[in-house]
Amino acid sequence: MSAPFDYWIPAAVLTALALLATIRLSLPSLIGKPVGGVLGVLTHPVWLFPFIFGIAVAVGLMIQGNLSPWPLAARADFAAKWGMWAGVAGFLLVLLVDIWLIWTPSMIARRFAKPESREAIKVLPLFNVVFGLVFLAIVLFVWR
Amino acid sequence: MDQAFVEQLVKWLEIYGFGGAVLLLFVLCAEMLMRWKEGKSPWSKEGLDSLLLFFTVGPFIETLFINGLLIAGLSPFYALTPLRIEVTWWTLPLYFLAGEFAFYWFHRVGHELRLCWADHSIHHSASTYDFTVNLRFSPFQALYRLPLWAPLVLLGFNPLVLVLMATTVPAFQTFCHTTRIGRLSPWFEWLFVSPCNHGVHHACNPLYLDKNYGGLLMIWDHVFGTYQRMEDDVPPVFGITHPLETSNPIKVILHEFIPLFRDFRAAPTLGQKFGVLFGRPGETFELPRPVASGLKAGEADMVVEPAE
Incomplete structure (x- = not known):
């Protein structure tokens, strides 16, 4: 008898693609440079669509103490509950959310800023890092 | 379920x-x-x-x-x-x-x-x-x-x-x-x-x-059919056609209810009263409203004048 299909495998693949898209959006050196071909498909922002909800849900779970902001802890927790592929998906999800909390929004703002707003938006990367780290520190060391 | x-x-x-x-x-x-x-x-x-x-x-x-x-x-x-x-x-x-x-x-x-x-x-x-x-x-x-x-x-x-x-x-x-x-x-x-x-x-x-x-x-x-892209040659003017000149939260909440009530009372026919409630803003019976003094040049023509 064949083993039942593990739905965590497509979840892990989708999260990996979303992570690639996040990295593409997060690298300042790629601002204004088109990415084509297979790499363009693999890193296309459309992979982030499910994470419009997923990121907010993950942040909510972190606040409730049900998801560790530390990717390795999330991997261990998911793997213990639902198996190896769940661990991979959990690791990638938390890594993705952490990058979004700490860095990506400011890079997206920089990438798409109107010329007249570029000067003001220069303060965002530092703010993004501070806000993200403070949030993660509170979750890790205060609420837990 | x-x-x-x-x-x-x-x-x-x-x-x-x-x-x-x-x-x-x-x-x-x-x-x-x-x-x-x-x-x-x-x-x-x-x-x-x-x-x-x-x-x-x-x-x-x-x-x-x-x-x-x-x-x-x-x-x-x-x-x-x-x-x-x-x-x-x-x-x-x-x-x-x-x-x-x-x-x-x-x-x-x-x-x-x-x-x-x-x-x-x-x-x-x-x-x-x-x-x-x-x-x-x-x-x-x-x-x-x-x-x-x-x-x-x-x-x-x-x-x-x-x-x-x-x-x-x-x-x-x-x-x-x-x-x-x-x-x-x-x-x-x-x-x-x-x-x-x-x-x-x-x-x-x-x-x-x-x-x-x-x-x-x-x-x-x-x-x-209600999609509209932002056109480069039409910069947006944000806000409403009858701009507010108050920061009082009660007045902000009531700012359209008061003219609505006033227009409903003043509308001469039952049909027009119905229109005031369920018609499209700017296309129903409306008493004239004062144009806000804070409007910038060019915005005054955007204030929708009474249709009837």
Whole structure:
């Protein structure tokens, strides 16, 4: 008898693609440079669509103490509950959310800023890092 | 109906709300910081008004009390119908689309019926378009959501899940209330609410009036012909056609109800009285309104004059 299909495998693949898209959006050196071909498909922002909800849900779970902001802890927790592929998906999800909390929004703002707003938006990367780290520190060391 | 699944889904949507609140805090802090960098006061006067409106009608009255009443109001319709659309993982995309559909029509009616516009115009009354506009809640939305969403419930959509989908998913708009971001990728602008196309929605230029009602997706705007892209040669003028000159939250909440009541009383015929309530703003019987002294040159011609 064949083993039942593990739905965590497509979840892990989708999260990996979303992570690639996040990295593409997060690298300042790629601002204004088109990415084509297979790499363009693999890193296309459309992979982030499910994470419009997923990121907010993950942040909510972190606040409730049900998801560790530390990717390795999330991997261990998911793997213990639902198996190896769940661990991979959990690791990638938390890594993705952490990058979004700490860095990506400011890079997206920089990438798409109107010329007249570029000067003001220069303060965002530092703010993004501070806000993200403070949030993660509170979750890790205060609420837990 | 899998009651356990519905309860689980409600829990997840609550968690989404918690996460969304952190992201709202992020954009509000970012707004303050960028204003400071631009040499302005971290909070604009309008931003403070919006904050006041948020704490008076925002998260508790609107999110908990009003939506609770709305779900309670829709439940009898659900009991009436023999139709059922199961709430499972496989039907969630359908619920998502139905939620977007429900949001689209509630939002459209909020703009195109004067009685509902009196409420929804509160959200649009800021002449600035920044992240603080998120805080400008409209307190009476549930009253017109109820009759508009009842047909969907009669079709078998679970009222609890429908209301949660239609009210939480459009929270994505939180990130769209800004003029600092330009046009995003064309496919994104076409499919999703973005700072640019939601900016169109908040503008009072004749070209942009009553456009782009979508919550997260723009698909229902494409279907019903209300999509409008931001044109490079038509810069948006944000706010409403009868600009507010007050920061008093009571006056902000009542600013369209008072002329509505006055016009209803003054309308000479029953048909015109009906039109005042259910006609399109700017096209019903209206007594002349004073043009706000704060209007900039070129904006005065945007004030809609009485049609009758």
